[in-house]
Amino acid sequence: EAQVTQNPRYLITVTGKKLTVTCSQNMNHEYMSWYRQDPGLGLRQIYYSMNVEVTDKGDVPEGYKVSRKEKRNFPLILESPSPNQTSLYFCASKLTSGGADEQFFGPGTRLTVL
């Protein structure tokens, strides 16, 4: 089944404890992206990657890191999480970096930082 998977689905952690949220897609998509969803703010793009070893900042990149060493994986790293990073995170992928392609979303990761 074609899908985007994220792990973990739920995570409660404490301020300053490094964490990684994994994202993997099995559709051979070139483009991958991370978003956070907050009430009243919609989805905001954190980072995106147009291909392996190519990453770029979205609208809210502060406090996050990403890497794209393989085509299928695009982990999101929070090196020192803070409470304002409590949010619902979505990974997405699409076939190419072209604007016409629709994105396929993972099921989401709900992160709470205490």
Added chain:
Amino acid sequence: GNSVTQMEGPVTLSEEAFLTINCTYTATGYPSLFWYVQYPGEGLQLLLKATKADDKGSNKGFEATYRKETTSFHLEKGSVQVSDSAVYFCALNTNAGKSTFGDGTTLTVKP
């Protein structure tokens, strides 16, 4: 930068009512426009899209037309069902890789 503005929600309708959710955008160049739907506890999924001016996207009875002159992409459905209750997001993509989403509109349809 780019932006997407959706009509504020929540929207509550009776079954079989007509639905309109307004969406306007600002962007440089010629973006592609999308409507995504999010059901409770799930990720977003594509509802419909339009990639150039005057294109009409349609799916499951929903429609939206890409209006360049008014920079709009309003979502419509002639007769909503209880199963249409969800959060709807308008979004745009540019060829530069960035994606911009609206704030989302929560629709509740009552029997």
